[in-house]
Amino acid sequence: MKEDFNKLKIRIDEEDYAVVRTNKIYSDAFANIKHKKEITVIIDQTKIHEEDIIEIEKDWKLITFDTILGLSLVGFVAKISEVLAKEKMSIFVLSSYFTDHVLVKKKDLDKAVEALNKLGVKVKKKY
Numbered sequence: 001m002k003e004d005f006n007k008l009k010i011r012i013d014e015e016d017y018a019v020v021r022t023n024k025i026y027s028d029a030f031a032n033i034k035h036k037k038e039i040t041v042i043i044d045q046t047k048i049h050e051e052d053i054i055e056i057e058k059d060w061k062l063i064t065f066d067t068i069l070g071l072s073l074v075g076f077v078a079k080i081s082e083v084l085a086k087e088k089m090s091i092f093v094l095s096s097y098f099t100d101h102v103l104v105k106k107k108d109l110d111k112a113v114e115a116l117n118k119l120g121v122k123v124k125k126k127y
Helices: 002-006 076-086 106-119
Strands: 009-012 017-022 031-035 038-044 053-065 091-095 100-105 122-126
Touching (some): 009 106, 076 091, 076 100, 100 106, 106 122
Antiparallel strands (some): 091 100
């Protein structure tokens, strides 16, 4: 799988994100995850309304793997998680139909990029 990482680029969003437990869906959020008993919103932290917060964790940076990753790909998220876990950082992973996203704490961003670079991943755009 190492060869695959050499072709991979990541994009890092400029915004600082919050992971919010709330009772409201946000149309301008990066993601809304609705489960039977909760709603989790990943949103630019400047766009959250204080009155909607049940719990909040701020200062996350969004790393997007800027390529199409098929649903049959095995081990991609596991390898990314392993590399970042070795650096002792907490991550929040989101997958869409074609690609994966990882949120890392803002304080860990440079360390995360360095760890991913060791895999061969290149930063395409860093705010």
